[in-house]
Amino acid sequence: MKILIVGAGFSGAVIGRELAESGHSIDIIDSREHIGGNCYTERDEDTNVMVHKYGPHIFHTDNEEVWNYVNAHTEFKPYINRVKSTSKGAVYSLPINLHTINQFFNKTMSPAEAEKFILEEQADTSIIEPVTFEDQAMRFVGKDLYQAFFEGYTKKQWGCDPSELPASILKRLPVRFNYNDNYFFHKYQGMPVEGYTPIIESILNHEKINVELGVEFSQETALGYDHIFFSGPLDGYFSYQLGRLGYRTLDFERIDYEGDYQGCAVMNYGDLDVPYTRIAEHKHFTPWENHEKSVCFKEFSRSCGENDIPYYPIRLVEEKEMLARYIDLAHSTKGVTFVGRLGTYRYLDMDVTIAEALKTAKQFLQDVSDGVSPKPFYVEVL
Numbered sequence: 170m171k172i173l174i175v176g177a178g179f180s181g182a183v184i185g186r187e188l189a190e191s192g193h194s195i196d197i198i199d200s201r202e203h204i205g206g207n208c209y210t211e212r213d214e215d216t217n218v219m220v221h222k223y224g225p226h227i228f229h230t231d232n233e234e235v236w237n238y239v240n241a242h243t244e245f246k247p248y249i250n251r252v253k254s255t256s257k258g259a260v261y262s263l264p265i266n267l268h269t270i271n272q273f274f275n276k277t278m279s280p281a282e283a284e285k286f287i288l289e290e291q292a293d294t295s296i297i298e299p300v301t302f303e304d305q306a307m308r309f310v311g312k313d314l315y316q317a318f319f320e321g322y323t324k325k326q327w328g329c330d331p332s333e334l335p336a337s338i339l340k341r342l343p344v345r346f347n348y349n350d351n352y353f354f355h356k357y358q359g360m361p362v363e364g365y366t367p368i369i370e371s372i373l374n375h376e377k378i379n380v381e382l383g384v385e386f387s388q389e390t391a392l393g394y395d396h397i398f399f400s401g402p403l404d405g406y407f408s409y410q411l412g413r414l415g416y417r418t419l420d421f422e423r424i425d426y427e428g429d430y431q432g433c434a435v436m437n438y439g440d441l442d443v444p445y446t447r448i449a450e451h452k453h454f455t456p457w458e459n460h461e462k463s464v465c466f467k468e469f470s471r472s473c474g475e476n477d478i479p480y481y482p483i484r485l486v487e488e489k490e491m492l493a494r495y496i497d498l499a500h501s502t503k504g505v506t507f508v509g510r511l512g513t514y515r516y517l518d519m520d521v522t523i524a525e526a527l528k529t530a531k532q533f534l535q536d537v538s539d540g541v542s543p544k545p546f547y548v549e550v551l
């Protein structure tokens with residue numbers, strides 16, 4: 170089959186490779202001038218630091234197949250994400266752990282004492298089933314820690330009150346009653362030695378894959394192909410005919426510095442009066458390299474306009490209703506499968522993106538061999 174894939178990020182690259190391995194001819198286009206989508210990394214010209222152009226990406230997964238997959242395409246070094254947060258003039262450790270709790274409340278509690286203290290004196294145990302982000306925080310850490318670390322940050326990040334957001338957003342972060350300050354709890358965690366771009370390059374390196382950059386998708390581009398995998402915005406494929414799905418976008422403000430600017434890779438800012446959410450100092454993502462000069466990026470979150478790069482799907486009630494209508498539209502459209510963060514309008518970590526791409530390719534190949542019409546989605550979208 171002759172297949173067109175729109176988007177050269179992880180979804181498009183992995184699906185392209187799997188189908189190419191099965192003998193199909195793959196053309197991949199991307200509107201940007203580089204591969205890798207928002208995972209794109211490059212060495213900064215001035216400092217030679219590996220910069221994550223669209224914000225920090227740390228690879229973490231429990232999925233052994235995915236871990237082996239990425240390791241087959243590039244060398245990883247162990248990397249543990251240890252995040253700090255500045256709140257009201259003091260620096261704390263994130264995710265909330267025993268160090269955070271003891272420092273914040275000026276105590277020297279043991280794990281058991283801290284757990285009892287949070288449960289009996291801080292947490293709002295009247296909340297049985299947390300539904301919103303605010304409920305989830307109030308139930309598990311209580312008002313004081315919620316206000317210091319989550320309320321302001323989340324208002325800045327999402328542009329709305331945490332009481333309007335689902336609890337699932339906060340469930341991404343653990344609360345620990347020991348001194349483990351690893352931001353993630355997955356079995357495998359690491360950083361690609363030469364960044365993410367070479368992984369995508371290696372995945373795309375196949376004689377049956379042809380990549381063209383700087384090419385916008387249009388319905389004319391699609392002519393002559395047997396099937397399309399679309400990893401661009403779902404609403405964009407349908408020319409936004411039912412309205413625009415809401416996203417948050419990010420603006421980055423560069424800081425150049427001689428030496429070590431903040432001493433860690435990621436410093437979050439919990440206070441509402443600090444306009445940015447965090448500062449990433451990229452040389453700390455490669456602790457095995459030595460760099461005198463440093464480059465950091467302040468991250469500002471705002472509502473995504475028509476010409477901005479979409480980052481985080483908002484997925485509140487309104488967006489979900491619109492999403493359901495776009496899904497119906499997709500089901501009545503033949504010859505295209507929607508994939509990835511933008512194609513399925515979900516916030517996806519890299520490992521989930523790769524796992525879903527592998528699954529999509531496998532099930533598509535199965536449908537083709539069974540003579541069944543390919544499906545618009547091979548994953549649960551709503």
Ligand code: UDP
Nearest residue numbers: 254318319320322323326338339341342437
């Ligand atoms: N969050 C917060 N304070 C922090 C870090 C995170 O309130 O210091 C909330 C915020 O709403 C964020 C969510 O937790 O969107 C998930 O955080 P994560 O660090 O996973 O966000 P990402 O790095 O994916 O943007």
